[in-house]
Amino acid sequence: MWCLKTLTQLCKNSLTSANTNYTCIAGLKYFPPPIKYENIEKVERPKLRIMERQPQHPPNLRPPKMQKRLRYMRGPELVHNELLHKQYAIVATGGGRLRWGHYEMMRLTIGRKMNINTMFATWRVPAPWQPITKKGQGQRMGGGKGAIDHYVTPIKAGRVIVEIAGKCEFVECKGFLQQVANQLPFQATVVSQQMLDEQKLDEERLARQNQNPFTMKYVIQNNLNGCHRWLKPVDHKWFGKHL
Incomplete structure (x- = not known):
């Protein structure tokens, strides 16, 4: 096991033999201003x-x-x-x-x-x-809600x-x-x-820079490739964005 004194001496000898020159430079650090x-x-x-x-609910009203x-x-x-x-x-x-x-x-x-x-x-x-x-477990079907x-x-x-x-x-x-x-x-x-805010700007940028005219909205509204046969009503409303 190397002791601390031996390791320190080895480091000093290696630095001395390498003839390395070190220059101390004082730089200016930048710290952002505190949030107000x-x-x-x-x-x-x-x-x-x-x-x-x-x-x-009122006491005379059955919970709907x-x-x-x-x-x-x-x-x-x-x-x-x-x-x-x-x-x-x-x-x-x-x-x-x-x-x-x-x-x-x-x-x-x-x-x-x-x-x-x-x-x-x-x-x-x-x-x-x-x-x-x-309904409770084991009940038959029917009998109201x-x-x-x-x-x-x-x-x-x-x-x-x-x-x-x-x-x-x-x-x-x-x-x-x-x-x-x-x-x-x-x-x-x-x-x-x-x-x-960044997410909203990214969505606007992607919509503005889009060069493909066949968007999901265009495809659904024009029934391209007969997509109305398998689309859901919610797809006609939100154009595939939400399930």
């Missing part, structure tokens, strides 16, 4: 509030049942697809349903991991409101789920937001306002 958080307002409750498990209505999950989100605080958020990239357990998972995980002195979180989705019915089992919130692609804002950078909150996004029942991603 001038328009950030501190809220009273920085953590996410508890969502109700089911909607509250509902059909599946899968159209509530298909297609892009056209309203709640932008960030209000212009900082960071979890955005759905596919359709699905949120149950009450997913709300609690997001609330507890974000509440434990985020710094309440510099950050605050806000919901961008309502509490579960759509009833899902279910089953009883309400639980309530969900349908989500479309592009919907903002949770927003994080405050005096913080993207690196500070990306870790626990990605942990939450991985446990959701649909595909979701963590984004910042800068990422959304």
Whole structure:
């Protein structure tokens, strides 16, 4: 085993024998200016509030049942697809349903991991409101619609789920937001306002520089190669972008 003194002596001998000249140069380092958080307002409750498990109906009203209505999950989100605080958020990239357990998972995980002195979180989705019915195991077919089992919130692609804002950078909150996004029942991603702006500019640039006239929209609208025989109605509406 080589001791530290022996290794140091060998290094000195090798540097001396090599006759290497070293010149010390003092350079000017560049550090980016700190981010100014001038328009950030501190809220009273920085953590996410508890969502109700089911909607509250009047005592004299029987809870209404509902059909599946899968159209509530298909297609892009056209309203709640932008960030209000212009900082960071979890955005759905596919359709699905949120149950009450997913709300609690997001609330507890974000509440434990985020710094309440510099950050605050806000919901961008309502509490579960759509009833899902279910029949008991072993029952015969027929007999009417089953009883309400639980309530969900349908989500479309592009919907903002949770927003994080405050005096913080993207690196500070990306870790626990990605942990939450991985446990959701649909595909979701963590984004910042800068990422959304760049994505929008890239889409506009690709559409502007496209030289191929046979886009998916042109092909479907003109029934090229008889594609109307096997296309779905949702393809005629969104031109193959959403399932």
